[in-house]
């Protein structure tokens with residue numbers, strides 16, 4: 044169905060802004076709700092005037108209700124993302140996660156909105172028992188005292204609320220993105236942090252071979268998915284996904300963190316000697332999604348990691364002066 048009206052909470056964020064563009068391109072109308080605490084309206088500059096922007100906090104029930112008026116479908120993305128915030132502001136992560144979800148659910152039901160799509164996360168798997176990880180493995184919080192799990196806790200609560208309110212909707216779907224990256228993805232993630240560190244090291248040290256300190260052994264793995272591929276997956280799920288369906292969206296190349304540093308070194312024309320350091324407490328040693336469920340709907344990630352890393356690094360090098368002080 045064309046010409047549906049979508050609300051994207053967190054629409055000024057990295058994924059929300061790309062999703063806004065994709066929905067517009069598919070012939071839909073878009074409204075976003077964002078308090079720009081992390082998002083940036085400049086990300087939407089090219090589609091300014093084509094989307095409706097409501098500035099407000101997802102914890103403000105009245106604002107959320109207003110944002111839901113005359114909407115056909117909701118993408119709920121507003122959340123505090125960025126690993127360092129899980130440790131430094133776990134109370135805020137849960138406040139936004141839980142109150143936000145309660146508010147958006149209440150408003151959707153009161154307004155009679157029939158479709159609800161939740162952005163969850165690979166973090167709900169924590170230390171997955173099986174890799175590649177399918178959607179049906181048990182979700183867990185290994186240690187409630189570790190603030191890191193504030194984020195996963197908020198996502199698990201949101202998933203439960205979405206699924207258990209399924210009867211109020213024609214379609215509820217959940218997607219679990221796995222390490223999405225790309226230009227302007229924020230600064231509190233491994234790839235931008237590595238680019239910045241590499242730039243600084245390369246400015247100070249002109250040797251061909253450089254030492255590059257990292258957290259952990261470097262053998263920890265992640266599976267990165269380029270933003271365009273993530274959006275391809277979301278749009279496919281939107282077209283063909285089933286009611287109460289949960290979908291991993293990612294790529295299945297399991298990449299050691301040391302490789303990220305080495306590949307980045309190549310972009311800077313350097314040979315990198317990775318120097319292991321203390322690991323971040325609670326970080327999963329390996330992560331890789333099983334994406335066969337979405338593949339059955341036709342999904343195929345297209346951008347290779349080295350291609351995507353090159354595009355992303357270029358953006359961060361060119362926009363170095365925008366880094367938060």
Ligand SMILES: NC(=O)c1ccc[n+]([C@@H]2O[C@H](COP(=O)([O-])OP(=O)(O)OC[C@H]3O[C@@H](n4cnc5c(N)ncnc54)[C@H](O)[C@@H]3O)[C@@H](O)[C@H]2O)c1
Pocket residue numbers: 052053054055056057058059076077078079080081082083099100101102119120121122123124125139162163164165219220221222223224228229
């Ligand atoms: N980027 C990833 O790799 C990744 C991986 C897994 C899950 N996710 C999830 O996908 C969604 C989007 O992620 P993203 O990378 O675009 O993050 P992002 O931080 O760029 O976007 C989140 C947006 O939510 C907004 N927001 C935060 N608190 C708010 C509040 N109280 N009220 C209103 N708006 C608020 C921010 O301003 C921001 O624009 C999030 O739910 C995130 O948890 C992202």
